[in-house]
Amino acid sequence: MATMASTCVLVVLSIVNIVYGTSEQPDQGFFLAVTSPEVGRKASNIYVYAIQTDVRFDDGTFELSKETGLVSTSVKAGALIADGIQWGCYLDVGLPSRFAGTRFGRYTGDFTPDNGGSVETRYTFVRPKSKFLDTRGVYTVTAYPESEGSSKLAPIDPIGVVFSGCRSYRWCKGKKRLRNTGPRLALTSVEDGGLYTISRGSRSKQGWYVQILVIIASCPEGSAFTGGTCDTRECKNGGILRDLSSDCICTPFFGTSDCSCVVPAREDDLFTLADTRNGEELYCRDLPGGNGKCKGLLVCYGDNYGCKCTPGWYGNGCEQPCPKGRWGANCVLHCPSEEPDCSRFFGPSTNLRSNGCS
Template identity: 50%
Template sequence: MDGIIKAILYAAGIFIVCVHGVPSPNYATPDQGFFMISHYPETGRSSTLHIYAIENLGRDGEFSITKEGGLPSDGIQTGLITTPGNGMTFGCFLQVNERNRLGGVRYGQYTGSFALNMGGNQLSGYTFVKPKSDVLNTRGVQTVTIYPSSITSNDLDEPVSIGVAHRPGCRAIKWCKGKKRNINSGPRLILKHTDDAGLYTIQRRGKRASRGWFVHILVIAATCPESYFASGPGCAFTKRLCLNGGVLSDNNDRCICPPFMVGTQCECAASFDGSELLLGDQLLCDDLPDGDPKCKGYLVCYGDNYGCTCASGWQGNACDRACPKGRWGANCEQHCPDSEPDCNRFYGPSSNLYKNGCGTN
């Protein structure tokens, strides 16, 4: 199906719609099959900004991308995401060009959705872009998932601390949660209950009327404890083990895999030969507008409990710092095994690669 794209501007912001058809993938995908990407998640005022919305379960539908607070029409471009070889369509993108006067407006939360043409629930996603600054530093943390201690309690097993590193003398730090203002001050916030979930804006005011600096951290509350998933009115225990940083879905007995890991247990790298990073069937990072063959600078945001993370092999606020020796995977959170202390920072040990038999069963 040929893609159709249109942009509708309104008072609250920009609304981008794509109608498209996509091919069916040939391997397991994240729970929703829909995700958002920002490139770069931390950026300067004069850099070109790309937001991508991608669906990879082979369904026809309509995308939309909205920006919290809106964007002026000048300097905005939209288009379809297609593969150059056969023209298959996987989604659409929003591009905000290099214009200094748009710099501060571009920062904040972007929300995407995918509505099935044949009916059913609308899938939604989000991603974030923040100003490049060392005043407030989340150390690459964009989302945090918290779990209740039991199926009958909203308390967490242990308190979870979220916050920012900041410049010495940076004292005027305020926290907002949604529309609730000044719920906390200082660089850290302690989460104790699943009711603490929500979108937090951490802000330090600038001089005079300046908005100053701000960052977002989204706290996601799982419905059930870890190793459990929602089943009817309650929670069901599962013995499924999610590997390579995967987490159990909130909605069923499935693993949600980190970017570029696939399989029922996230046991395989989404690569056919060890040199390509696949975002979908035949869709490479290099196929995206302004794409990088190694996915440098990509913050990939899935639904359900997984949240947002840097592409495999990268870490940091801008997802542009390579993994150090002995680490690999999304946000560089995985450790190389003793048998391969210098394993590939994108794919980990060689056993994860398709060319070595992974994913053939």
């Protein structure tokens, strides 16, 4: 089947000139998101979103595509509009009448600005529900060098699937087949970066596979490449340093230059993905197929951040609430001992602006 692609033009619909972040919430630029990131053979529609919040661009063209192709009659494209702003585009991918596995795999989004800037590319993933291909919610992994300039990686958990008794796993890195690999693969060198595909033998031709993107950072964890060297820089609340930059990429709901504050500080059904200085906001509930608390939403900023569930959720489908005492994107952060029942979305109460954070 031919490659599927959908194009739509970003047109600013309101008098405000541009879509961009506030002084509290840094521009995240162009990013992709998907709901649901894990689907079965008979699951309902999935939605892939391309969202632009960067101050540099007034308008441009989005293209969403999938390398393995999709049945065209099962795909619909539309503009993502909220608060009088066109934030980007989305694909509504229904269940094909044949070859349900064609929905699985990596989706690519390109944004080409009309004012002459460079093309930006991001990825997101959709995988099958399968006990044999269970990666426990891992879509991307960021690995860091052991020291500045080293080709050896700092210790990192192996990637792969949970062993379920199946021994017929097949691994490929890019288009190259790997030999002698079981359910897990150790990462030891900066050469181990790239896109890995794990399948069950011949079933991969039917789309039954999962993919993990390994991102290799240029500097050790907790440091940024500035002034020709790697210097220490802290991003709070699960934020990640951009590669070759001292800027933080904040998880959804968080802002300021070091991701120290919640934007906005509330736990109702208004969970902000992006906003403008004129007050227009994009909420998870504004997304076609979305819901108020961002359940089931995988957000992919690329760079060193990769893809993570929105704060408060984890799992292959980003639909499992954080267990008690855990919070943040993919639920990887721990509540402080003095507040063991902190918000699974926003963490300790000291993050909230009403408690002195501004």
